[in-house]
Amino acid sequence: MSEIARVGVVGGGLMGSGIAEVTARAGLDTLVVEVDQDAADGAQKRVEASLDRALKRQKITEDERATAGSRLRFGTSLAELADRDLVVEAASEDERTKLDLFSTIGAILTQDDAVLASNTSSIPIVKLGAVSGRPGQVMGVHFFNPAPVMQLVELVPSLTTSSDTTERMRGFVTDALGKEPIEATDRAGFVVNSLLVPYLLSAIRMYEAGYASAADIDQGMVLGCGHPMGPLALSDLIGLDTVRAIGLSMYGEFKEPLYSPPPLLDRMVDAGLVGKKSGRGFYDYSA
Ligand SMILES: NC(=O)c1ccc[n+]([C@@H]2O[C@H](COP(=O)([O-])OP(=O)(O)OC[C@H]3O[C@@H](n4cnc5c(N)ncnc54)[C@H](O)[C@@H]3O)[C@@H](O)[C@H]2O)c1
Structure with a gap:
């Protein structure tokens, strides 16, 4: 199984921009995809401002600030997600939006073991897996707001998620991101x-x-x-x-x-x- 080095984040609002900051600070190549250029610019501004705040509060060094900045890209094309090892969907909490995204991104990812995760708070993971064409690699990876600060991540495998995917995400969240996972069942709201x-x-x-x-x-x-x-x-x-x-x-x-x-x-x-x-x-x- 390949190491997770290239991450995609879909939706760069409150949560997506925070998640992108977390993965970029962990040294991972991070591509954020938004609906249009204005939204992509807004996401970039949010992440840059948050990194600057972290620097000012001495949570990160000048070097870490520069490295995180160099790991981030912002765009508007889902097709650019093709080479990602992990995509975290953090678009608006709307089932239709997420179903469309999972069916489109599931067909775009080129690696067989690429994981397609959702940051949803309440939409059934099993439905997102069903439309993705790769249900074994789909699960909930639910961060908390603000993502760079909050330690918890809920891991939510569905009935069709493979145990390899769950264990891979547990290792990723713990070792690469330094966060604390708990595991919840695929029921609206999780824990x-x-x-x-x-x-x-x-x-x-x-x-x-x-x-x-x-x-x-x-x-x-x-x-x-x-x-x-x-x-x-x-x-x-x-x-x-x-x-x-x-x-x-x-x-x-x-x-x-x-x-x-x-x-x-x-x-x-x-x-x-x-x-x-x-x-x-x-x-x-x-x-
Ligand atoms: N707000 C929270 O405290 C919180 C905490 C944990 C999880 N969540 C979950 O995270 C997800 C995002 O929530 P948020 O608070 O960041 O919302 P938000 O409204 O701040 O941001 C959502 C972003 O998704 C973008 N978007 C919508 N459709 C898209 C598409 N098709 N492709 C790409 N981008 C798209 C929007 O342009 C917007 O920037 C939701 O599923 C929510 O339930 C939110």
Whole structure:
């Protein structure tokens, strides 16, 4: 089995840009593919800014900064992924988008053992494998936000993932990236979001019902439970569109009312108030 040296990241938003930074900092040749040139430029800016912050905070040296920068490329053509040993799909949390990507990229990869991973939070991995033409090499490799900082990676093999692929990704995440894997079953939400998302949705329902202000709900969980940030600030950081999409997938799978997005979340997403990445969510980030 070939060593993983060339990585592709599809989607360079919040997560894709973080994952690309992680693989570039690990010394791997990293190609990020976005939908158009504007989005590719945006991804590049995000990664460069994050590397500069890491340098300023002395998390990396000048040399490491320069090496990571030289490992990164940004483009708009999926065809350029042909020679990759690993592709991590980190496009928007939308099943149709991901199914199209898995069927296209599955046919583009030239190496038989190339792994096609998804960073999805809630879409069934088995479905992505089924359309890829290479189900044995498809699995969930779920990073956390911000990817360069958070240690956890959930490994999610589906019913059709080969044990070689799972073990290869476990070794890669541990040895090449220096992160800590846990293994979860291919059920919407895996371990972390199954616990986290109903909590976030409950906080949004509480705010919508007028129990308390957003600041007081968040302060309650920060000071009362020792959480690093409250649920509404965390929802803004994740992206309200992503929180809603994960809730919908989990509700679709389990029909648990607690997973169903409340109307306020629907309205905020419809209005484009999706949190920090758009400048406004439960809080205003325009300044
Ligand atoms: N936000 C989080 O905290 C978080 C954490 C873990 C996992 N995830 C998962 O990571 C994935 C990405 O989430 P995000 O927060 O980065 O979203 P995001 O909205 O910040 O970025 C998504 C990016 O995907 C791009 N994209 C959409 N369709 C594409 C296509 N066909 N080809 C290439 N690029 C495409 C968009 O242009 C956008 O830049 C989702 O599956 C999400 O569930 C998110």
